[in-house]
Amino acid sequence: MSKMQIDYKNIYYPPGGILLWIIIYVELITFGIALIAMVYYGKQDPQLFHDAKLQLNVTFGTINTVFLLTSGFFMANTVHELKEKNKSKAKKYLLITMLFGILFLILKTIEYDSKLDAGLVMSTNLFFTFYWMLTLFHVIHVIVGLIILTSVFFGMIKENSTMQMEDVEASAAFWHMCDLIWVLLFPILYLIF
Amino acid sequence: MKNSVLTLVVLIVLTIGIAIISKTTGVYVVAGILVLSALKFFGISFFFMDLRKAHPFWKISVCIYLFVFISVLLILK
Numbered sequence: 001m002s003k004m005q006i007d008y009k010n011i012y013y014p015p016g017g018i019l020l021w022i023i024i025y026v027e028l029i030t031f032g033i034a035l036i037a038m039v040y041y042g043k044q045d046p047q048l049f050h051d052a053k054l055q056l057n058v059t060f061g062t063i064n065t066v067f068l069l070t071s072g073f074f075m076a077n078t079v080h081e082l083k084e085k086n087k088s089k090a091k092k093y094l095l096i097t098m099l100f101g102i103l104f105l106i107l108k109t110i111e112y113d114s115k116l117d118a119g120l121v122m123s124t125n126l127f128f129t130f131y132w133m134l135t136l137f138h139v140i141h142v143i144v145g146l147i148i149l150t151s152v153f154f155g156m157i158k159e160n161s162t163m164q165m166e167d168v169e170a171s172a173a174f175w176h177m178c179d180l181i182w183v184l185l186f187p188i189l190y191l192i193f
Numbered sequence: 194m195k196n197s198v199l200t201l202v203v204l205i206v207l208t209i210g211i212a213i214i215s216k217t218t219g220v221y222v223v224a225g226i227l228v229l230s231a232l233k234f235f236g237i238s239f240f241f242m243d244l245r246k247a248h249p250f251w252k253i254s255v256c257i258y259l260f261v262f263i264s265v266l267l268i269l270k
Contacts, residue, residue: 008243008246008247008248009246009247009248010248011248011250011251014244014247014248014251015242015243015244015246015247016242021251025254025258028258029258032258032262035262035266036262036265036266036269039266039269039270040269043269043270058212058215062208062209062212065208066205066208069201069204069205069208069233069237070201072237072241073197073198073200073201073241075241076197076240076241076242076243077194077197079243080194080197172242173242176237176238176241176242179237179241180234180237180238183230183233183234183237184230184234184262186230187211187215187226187227187230188266190215191211191212191215191226192215192223192226192227192270
């Protein structure tokens with residue numbers, strides 16, 4: 001893996017790359033506006049939103065938060081170990097990162113299954129419209145993130161890989177973005193109504 | 194590594210703290226939940242994403258985003 005010296009203090013080279021950070025801001029603004037809209041509509045019909053919120057499993061949400069945070073921790077260490085040229089440790093950490101991402105998806109699937117069994121679908125009420133739209137949109141990001149991390153992993157095990165450190169950093173930034181979005185989604189969907 | 198472990202521990206403690214606060218009642222519960230969530234957001238972006246090493250523009254823009262987002266939510270709520 002080739003490495004270029006990056007000056008992070010340069011405005012055009014934030015960790016992960018400027019293009020990825022533009023994507024991160026677009027995503028954060030999109031989710032942010034949707035969450036603000038949800039709180040706005042929640043204010044119009046507080047009882048409906050409160051009753052609907054009580055049907056969500058806060059324990060599942062909390063465990064999923066811990067899964068994503070732990071995954072982010074191992075992703076940060078993957079990048080750190082790669083910078084230290086410790087490839088074998090980086091590979092292990094990347095696998096653990098992906099494992100926690102998969103655990104998040106498994107728990108989310110169990111949660112979705114219980115909601116579907118209870119007949120709580122997108123058309124049930126406005127709260128569940130927001131719940132399904134926002135969480136499914138987030139899940140899609142996690143799946144895309146896992147695909148990107150898988151390609152990074154194969155780039156790491158390949159002998160003559162053309163993958164560069166910036167590619168790994170950009171992938172890591174995308175993965176952390178999933179954490180950032182979830183950190184905003186979790187309290188609003190599961191707790192504040 | 195040591196910094197990352199500390200960050201992870203703080204983030205998990207904050208997550209559990211948020212879950213506990215949400216079970217209580219009071220005027221400032223929502224504000225408390227949102228502020229603690231903002232701290233988690235800072236922890237991830239500054240320590241896991243290494244934003245602390247970036248140009249001040251990126252740090253300030255994250256702060257502005259969070260300030261606007263949390264303020265609007267608190268005004269609406």
